[in-house]
Structures are given as structure tokens and as C-alpha cells.
Amino acid sequence: MRDVAIVGIGQTPVGEHWDRSLRDLAVEAVLAAMDDAHVRRADALYVGNMLSGTLSFQEHLGALVAEYAGLEGIEAVKVEAACGSAAAALRQAVLAVESGRVEVAIAVGVEKLTELASKCTTNALAMAADADYETVMGLSFVAINALLMRRYMHEYGVSKEDFAAFTVNAHANAQHNPFAMFRAPVTRQQYAAAKMIADPINLLDSSPVSDGAAAVVVVPAERAREFSEKPVRVAACEVGTDTVALDNRANPLWLKGVERSARRAYRRAGVGPEEIGVFELHDAFSIMAALSLEASGLAEPGTAVRLANEGAITPRGRFPIATMGGLKGRGHPVGATGLYQVVECVLHLRGEAPEAVQVENVQYAMAQNIGGSGATVITTILERLTP
Amino acid sequence: MDIPRNWRLREQRYRLQGTRCTACGECHFPPRHVCPRCKGRALEPYRFAGRGTVYSYTVIYQAPEGFEQYVPYVVALVDLEEGVRVTAQLTDVDPEEVTIGMPVEMVLRKLGEEGERGLILYGYKFRPRIEGSAGGGP
Ligand SMILES: [Zn+2]
DSSP, X not given: OOOEEEEEEEEOOOBOOXXXXXXXXXXXXXXXXXXXXXXXXXXXXXXXXXXXXXXXXXXXHHXXXXXXXXXXXXXXXXXXXXXXHHHHHHHHHHHXXXXXXXXSEEEEEEEEOSSSOHHHHHHHHGGGSOTTTTGGGTOOHHHHHHHHHHHHHHHHXXXXXXXXXXXXXXXXXXXXXTTOSOXXXXXXXXXXXXXXXXXXXXXXXXXXXXXXXXXXXXXXXXXXXXXXXXXXXXXXXXXEEOOSSGGGOXXXXXXXXXXXXXXXXXXXXXXXXXXXXXXXXXXXXXXXXXXXXXXXTSSOTTOHHHHHHTTTTSTTSSSOXXXXXXXXXXXXXXXXXXXXXXXXXXXXXXXXXXXXXXXXXXXXEEEEEEETTXXXXXXXXXXXXXX | OOHHHHHHTHHXXXXXXXXXXXXXXXXXXXXXXXXXXXXXXXXXXXXXXXXXXXXXXXXXXXXXXXXXXXXXEEEEEEEETTSOEEEEEEOSSOGGGOOTTOEEEEEEEEEEESSTTSOEEEEEEEEEOOTTOOOSOO
């Protein structure tokens, strides 16, 4: 086994790209990452995506994206793990290069959610849950998170209004990110007045339906400087799982998948939660931000919402999260999100994040991508390599 | 379109039938192939009594396709007496009156229909428990 590094990053703006197809988006991100790494070829391509078959009637993305990115002929496959697909693709790229079988691997995440009417998208996203025992009851993916949020409020005596801190932080940061979908701040008053979707989750608790693609180039760390002046080491990229259906978990408020994935990542990287300078977590809903902080060891159970209200999560706080908008503000193109998070961590470690949100002297940055309500979790820890 | 699939699920939907591990006694719903607790594979069918309490709930205002006409409706996580949690709609109740911890019992109701001329799905829902009622559905 050998160390691996990320030497190139690429991302498309997140938004509703009516004029662009799934393959357009994926190719743009791949080419941007290849340009950033100054490479013209690669040995393997891993494409993270959740819903291309359902919404674009297109599967077989590995070969398709390879062909259109000018990489025809190389090893290329699609990787799917619901909203965790992109980081799951990164995991494959990391394993391939670590093993010595592959020298230059590309991981890209791509999602095109605005192809069909929004009802179709809502139903498609619910496929991350258990079709026979959850979705059939009229439960949308939002509603599953609402069940978590209601119980959290009940058990820990937290009010709905207190969750505003996550939304306000995400949007405040997103306004500085040129790739973010929403570039205007949101106030607590706006949060309180937002339309209810599945009580207690309102529109401003939820990440938006978006299109986008993000990619990275992975090479052996010993060769990293051939490609980049600011390579970033992949200290860990670890997967944990949990039950798909929420009701099969003894304590739904403790995300075991997150705990398993984060613990494996800390162990592999040889660091603890206190050494993480930036944490790009999976805030698809405000409640997921709180539960992720707790199960990742950054906050005691039941305390994350209070810490958020004390300012701990802002770029100048104790553990900055959603520094470029998170899923809430940057947007959540589901099967691409995990690589947006990684790209943003790389920008922090290179010192190339937008000035207003750049966290100073970050040695370790952590990205955590979650599939479903916590059934698949991939935690990636990245380390700055000093010349 | 989904006829075989819904037919296969009839024991679960109509009778709340799961499995019970013959080695450790743990009950499961949905039915399992391997006991999550002891990893035993000798499981027998087990029918739940259908009595429980609300663990959490949500009132849905923006429904998925096929459920629009029921808005607002309540979906809950229900803790059954046998120590298993299930996801189901609550029925015969004002959404305003639902509380965590509320006692409920299973009833058999229409879950939805697949289009105007499609299959009508029936299955378990839960209603506030009526004292003296046996519960358990049909
Ligand atoms: Zn057992």
C-alpha cells in the first residue's frame, strides 16, 4: 500500500442547468480537474451518480463519460450509494491508486435532477429509502428527516427556531462561493416564516434540488509534485454503513453509520476530531448537520444545536462547517455532492478558498458524504502537504 | 404493474407478519433472512399484535406523487409492544392531536392507488388506541 494524493480539482456551478446534459456536466468537471493536474490521460475513471437511469434514462455512465472526456478505452465504471455516490467513487479511486494497480485515477460525481417534473424528482430521491416499508407509506425523503428532527426536539428540549443557526451559517458562507446555487444570506426571520414541507422541516431546513458535477485527480503521493505545487494527501477515505430503513435502528438519533465511518477515518489518519480544521458535512437537512456533528465526535449528544447557536460552526468558530455553503447553500446535486465537499476541503488546504471563508492554517480537513438517512457514510480526511 | 410485488408483501401489509429468531427469541419486522442480533438463520413467521406508541411523527404538507389528495397526513414511527419499530401512517386522528408517546393500534386501510384504473393498495395504518379494543387488525 502506498500514500495517495489529490493533485487536481474541478467543479461546475451548482444550479438548474436547463441547457446542459448529464454528460456535459460530467465532462466539464473531469476536464477542469485534468487541467488543474496538468494531465492529458488517466488510467481509470470512477463516476459517482444516483439517478441517471431514472431521470435521464441513461445508465452505463462509466464508459459514456470516459468517451466524451477523451478518455475512451480506459477502465471506467459507475458507483452508486444514493446521496453518498460521489465519495463512494472517490473511495474506489483511492483504493485503486493505493494498491499500485492504477497510477492516475479520476473520480467524478455528477447529477442532473432538473430533467423531469419536480414530482418525479421527489419520488426518485425517495428511492434512497426502503421502498417496501418506508416509501409506500407516503413518506418522502424530507419526511424521514422530519421524523428525526421531531424526536430530537422532543428528547433534547430543542426548539424548531434554534435550528436556524445551521441555515443562516450555510447561506452566509455560500454568498462568497462562485459555484454556489444560492448567493444571498438568509435571516432567522426568513427561516421562521418559511413554508412547511413535512412538519417540523420547512423549505429553509432543506437543501435544494440541483444539477452539478465535481471531480478530482488521484495519484501516488510520491509523484504528486509532478502534477501540482499544492498536492493534498488523502489521509483516510473510509466507509461505514447502517440499516437503510430508519425504523430498524435502536436509536435513530445516533447515526451509527457516521460513527463507524468517522472512527475508521480518524484511526487510519491518526488524528482526532479536535485536529480537524474544516468539516464539510452532509447538511441535506439541518437535523443531519446536528446528528453528524454528534456522531463524528465533535459535539456531545444533544448539544450540536446549542453549539451552532454559540457560533462554533462559522468560519471563525471552533469547528467550521458548510464553509462554502454546504448542501443547503451551495446546493445538493446528490450523486455529485461528496466530491464538491472534497474539492472545497482541497481549496482550504491550498489556501485558495474565497477570502471571507478561508480558514487559516488548516492542516486537516474532513468531508463526510451520507447516503440516505445515514445508511452509507464516507468520511474523507485530507492533509496539507508542506513542500 | 407492481402486482407481484404487492402480492408478495400481503402477509406483512395485512397481518403485520415478521419473523422471530428460534435461537435468541428476537422478533423482527420486516421479516429477516438473518437475525440481526445473533446472526442465526432459523427464523419462524411471527405475527405482531399491532399495539404500540408513537416514537416520532411528521405532518406532511408536500406529498410524493400519488399521495397529494391525502394532504395533510401524518406518518409516524410506532414502537410496537414486542420491541420493534415500524413506519406507518396514522389515521382517524387530527394531526394537531398527535403526540409522542400516544398509544396506537393497527388497523387495515387503503394505502393508496396506482393511478385511476390501477391497483388499490391496502395495508396497515395505526389509529389512537380505543380502550377495550383488541387491536391487531383483521
Ligand atoms: Zn437471534
